[in-house]
Amino acid sequence: MQNNNIHSAVGVGLRHPHLDFFAQNPDHLSWLEVHSENFFEVNSLARKQLRSIRQQHDVSCHGVGLSLGSVQTPDSSHLQALVDLVNELQPTMVSDHLSWSENGGVHFNDLLPLPYTEEALQVFVRNVMQVQDALQRPLLIENPSSYLRFNHSTIAEWEFLNEVQRRTDCHLLLDLNNIYVSSLNHDFDAQHYLNAITHSAVKEIHLAGFTVKEIQNKKIWIDTHSTHVCKEVWDLYRTWNQTNPTVPTLIEWDTDIPEPQILLGEAHKASIIINEISNVQVA
Template identity: 45%
Template sequence: MIPPPQRSLYGLGLRRPHHADFLAGDVPVDFVEVISENFMVDGGRPAAVLAGVRQHHDVILHGVSMSLGTATGLDTAYLARLRQLADTVQPLWVSDHLAWTGIDGVNSHDLLPIPYSEEALAVVARNIDQAQAALGRPILVENPSTYLEFHSSTLAEWEFLTALVQRTGCGLLLDVNNIHVSAHNHGRDPLDWLDGLPWHAVRQLHLAGPSQGQDGLLIDTHDTPVPGRVWALYEEVRRRTGPVAVMIERDDDIPPLADLLAELDRARLGEAEAARP
């Protein structure tokens, strides 16, 4: 398993409107997280940007297409390209989602849900083992936002994640907003996740804002500021974690960099509040 950082780290996602700021090297963050697939290319502007940013900041590779829930095994060509990128960048770690993203070579470009069953657990654990062997390093797995549940599920999400950690030695990227979204959508208490998760395996936290969808659903859009309920849940999370990497995740309607840095300062304050008796 990936060892925890010696102190908590605070970072942002590397997004195009802020490339110049990060290349200048004066952004007060400990790391940047990049979408792996955007940089799995040979040369060109993306590679040059990442190489320049890497001179100033540690990097985390966060994927959206590994498809850990696929029943037919992972794409070996994809894993080879990701291994090449990771060997070049030497990231703090590599992460992806507890989801599947396509079938028969067609990428849906969406994070599709899986049933939380023993059969699915065996499939995902096998895929994580394949990924970690191909990459030559352990990975982090992120909990998803979900909008439906399967009748075939026999495990709670936190039980499924705990079993994956035990079987594969992977770590967890805990998306606090995703817990908020899933708990709201399924009428559950978000503290159920917090009481059931294997905290020794959590290495990173995501903070983001959802949008209101139809029929009362919350949608994980990453296009709004972090809302109050997610901040409150974050403080509960920090009472249970040791040092972790914390990131503000924004993928659309991207605000000025100063706004994101202000949210990151609030995340730092949340750690201090959680440490109070």
């Protein structure tokens, strides 16, 4: 059973402090999203709890470690652990990022940016195809937040994503907070980004909060997932929903994790927007 105040399309990121809450309160949401790598250990308590939660909720697996932008192909042991998790959970969606985080066996605790070039595009496409072949399902690829740009990039980020999708038949995960953060850091129009993306390929939306820091007298907007969704991102979400069918929408909150009721409050805000637009369209 689901709380009638929250639309069935809206979920939240399931983090370890909230495992007990959602295991014991299955009626608040219809779906939850987990970071895949946190549940790779088959016999861990977290994996056992997730099995129980999966009986009451749809689950999506969101990865941070495939390093799809690396020159090397995805690590075979990591990929096998993901395949095993997906085979057990049968999640509604499996996703990862337009980024890289591993080189020569050295792993970085960040989602690092790619140069948007034809060469990088070919590498990324190859790696997405390998993962999709192993999973026997399409991946969702998420747009990153970015704080620097490569001088030798020749392709706009939205064009790069569209071409990845065209060549691999993957799906897209559109993070509206990442678009907003990057638009401020790089002075582009967030709405132009939204308009340029292949809308039919978008199968999930992420919403989150950011932090503003000042470094050498310059402001930098950082996608920290540590606070409420801002008004401007809610506005982007409203605009998106006015012209596109409702897709699964996730509230992400990864640091300074609040009580579950705060997350549910953000999910309720997304539900209000979906319902208001639906009612207008019906009328």
